[in-house]
Amino acid sequence: MASKGSSICKGSDLIHDYSCSKCEENDLNTEAQHFCPQCEHYLCGKCVRIHGEYFKKHAVYERGEIQKWAGFSMDRCDKHGKELEVHCDDHQELCCSVCVALNHRLCSSISHLPDLAKGFLKTEEFKQLPVAVDKMRYRLDELKTNWTKDQASLKDSYKNILVEIKALRKEINQILDKLEKKTVEQLDSMMEDLKKSIKDDLETLGHMDDQLKTLIEKLQQTTGKNKDTIPYIGFRKCQSILSEANRFVQEIRVKEGMKFKSDESVLPFLRNLKRLGNVESVFSTYVYKVQSLSHYKVRIKKDKNNCSIKGVCGLANGEMVIADYNNIRVKLLNRQYAVIDHFDLPSTPQHLCHTTDNVIAVAVSDFSTINEVYFLTVTKGKLQSMRKFTTDHCCHSIAHHKGQLYVGSFDGLYLYSMDGRLLKTIYEALSCVRTVYNCAVSPTGKRLYVTNDYISKLLTFDKTGQVLFTVEYPDLKNPTGLFVSPSDHVFVCGRGSIAVVQVDKEGKQKVTTVASEADGICCPQSVWFSGQTSTLIVGNYEENDITVIKLC
Structure with a gap:
């Protein structure tokens, strides 16, 4: 400078x-x-x-x-x-x-x-800008009011948790006191038993000693006509007492005292505990419902078949990119949802996702010889091919997170680098069919979501492929489309049930049925959500339009 x-x-x-x-x-x-x-x-x-x-x-x-x-x-x-x-x-x-x-x-x-x-x-x-600004300012004021209330609620939560911690500590103390009492009772009982045993042994020893002393004294004093018989009888009796005493002496154990052996599992267990429990932040889940619904034609003159939209994603400038399975092409839509460009592929596009800037990754597969991931860029309203890489399994779904791609086949989920290197096999179920129809990743990357349309379930995995939760509802019959927004809103569409369902971010349970056939949706196959505009885009199966749903 x-x-x-x-x-x-x-x-x-x-x-x-x-x-x-x-x-x-x-x-x-x-x-x-x-x-x-x-x-x-x-x-x-x-x-x-x-x-x-x-x-x-x-x-x-x-x-x-x-x-x-x-x-x-x-x-x-x-x-x-x-x-x-x-x-x-x-x-x-x-x-x-x-x-x-x-x-x-x-x-x-x-x-x-x-x-x-x-x-x-x-x-x-x-x-429309002033209306959009007013709407957002109203929402921000609403949030400020809620957060002001939340501050008071936060203090109450803190106090309540302190009470819970102290109550837990008290309960633990009571359990320990009870364990101590029972252990001392065992000690007291053993002490009494040992004291009685020693007393009985002393009495037995004294009795045998007295018997032997008396017999010897009498034997030594024997006289008269029975001087031979009496000693013999005395000898036999002494032998009997000596034999009994010998057995007693051999069997008796000297009571040296008592010893205590603690339960070896108690102290290591307590030492391994980092805390009495976990304190977690609890966030409320926005529950969405339909405000308005519209249909937009996405068929173009070059299309020979009815459209079948298997993938939808949005760009930062408001444009949309959709994967048309039946017509083997990717289409670019402007902000008014009109098709302004298209890109033809060598085989059917199964799914797509946004990666960085204006770059789209497309999963392409004919389930035989062509299994590829294409990268397309959007520049000035035009779709252009950048590069591609090939996999040794079919490419049926795809999701991006922090410079890595999760590519799903029908029976497995795999992690790839952006240049096409296989980094990890997350999950495989080769004995089943269509266990991985679609996939998505949470904003943190800690949770992976998979739709299994064969058994009509949404599965949530951790990064190692361990199943954490499953969701199964009548509104999720044959789930296909799946999307997780940057704000952790999870949307799933069930093609068999003709519904779009919102699920909690953990993938534990259904939050609500956002839209159904009664609201005007027809054959939902793919789904995408914009939190900025509260808009849900639904790609349909064997239909020539997409469904745009304004939510509130």
């Missing part, structure tokens, strides 16, 4: 993040050091002194307050302060000359703003 106060010819290639507005009028290129919000002028050190002499009451921001500079001028770049001159069609961004030089030199489509602005004031899109 130029030093403070220095000026060079405006034609220089030197790029400043903010250039002095007054110097630019004199064809000088000087770095701005100040900004006046009242005048909406960026000023160098020299010009700010002149400005201060004329406008003494104007508050001027310095470089240290540069975060306050952006956003004051409608026609100025928020990043660089220069006049907005062009629109990058590839990235859908307004750009100044610095933006183009730094970030958009390689972009294929740059439009001049005056050209784009011609007649724009008369367009319906511009006329």
Whole structure:
């Protein structure tokens, strides 16, 4: 950057993040050091002194307050302060000359703003802007009110959880007290038993000792006519008592005391616990319902068959891309849902998804020799092929998350890099049929969703392929279309039940039936949702139109 106060010819290639507005009028290129919000002028050190002499009451921001500079001028770049001159069609961004030089030199489509602005004031899109702004401001005010209420609810939740934690600790203490009591009772009982056993043994020992002493004394005192018989009898009795005493001495065990052996599972279990439980944030789920419903024709003159839309996705500029299975082509729709371009494929497009910028990935397969993923780009209302890669399994569904592709065959789900390298096999069920009809990924990438139209279930997996939850409802008969929005809204359409169902983000249960045959949908096969416009796009089976549903 130029030093403070220095000026060079405006034609220089030197790029400043903010250039002095007054110097630019004199064809000088000087770095701005100040900004006046009242005048909406960026000023160098020299010009700010002149400005201060004329406008003494104007508050001027310095470089240290540069975060306050952006956003004051409608026609100025928020990043660089220069006049907005062009629109990058590839990235859908307004750009100044610095933006183009730094970030958009390689972009294929740059439009001049005056050209784009011609007649724009008369367009319906511009006329509807105040209504859209009012609607969003009302929604934001509504959210602010709800969040204010939520703050009080949050404090209550905190207090209630503290009560639950203390109650759990109390219950654990009671359990431990009970275990301690039972263990002490066992100790007391054993102590009494041992004391009684010792007492009984002492009495037995004393009795035997007395018997032997008495017999020996009598034997030693034997006289008279029975002096031979009596000793023999005494001998036999002594032998009997000695034998009994010998058995007793051999069998008796000396009571050295008692010992305690703790349950070895208790302490490791307690040590392994990180906490008494988990505290989780609880978010309410928006429940959508139909506000209005319209049908738009998507058949073109080149189509030989009725349309069958197996994939739908939207772009940042409001355009839509759909996969027409029956006519073996991808079609581009403008904001009014009219077909403005198409791209023919070598085999049937099974599904598609948005990846980055204006790039679409299309799963193409004839279930035999052609199993490919095509990358198409949308530039100035035209679909163009970029590249492709081949797989060794059929490509029936596809989803993108953070530079990786989840490609589903009829019986498996696989993770690929963007250049076509197989990174991981997520799930396979080769013995069944149509276990993976469609797939989607949660915004965090922690959950994978799969529709199984053969058994009419929605399955939720973790990243390892472990089944977490399954959802099965009459409104989900033969589920095919599946979409998860960036805000975690999960929509599934059941072709057999002619319904679009909203499921909670965990994939545990149905939230509501968003639309059914009674609302005007006919043969739902694919689905896509825009949270920005609360619009649900439904691609139909063997029908020449798509269904656009405004939700509330």
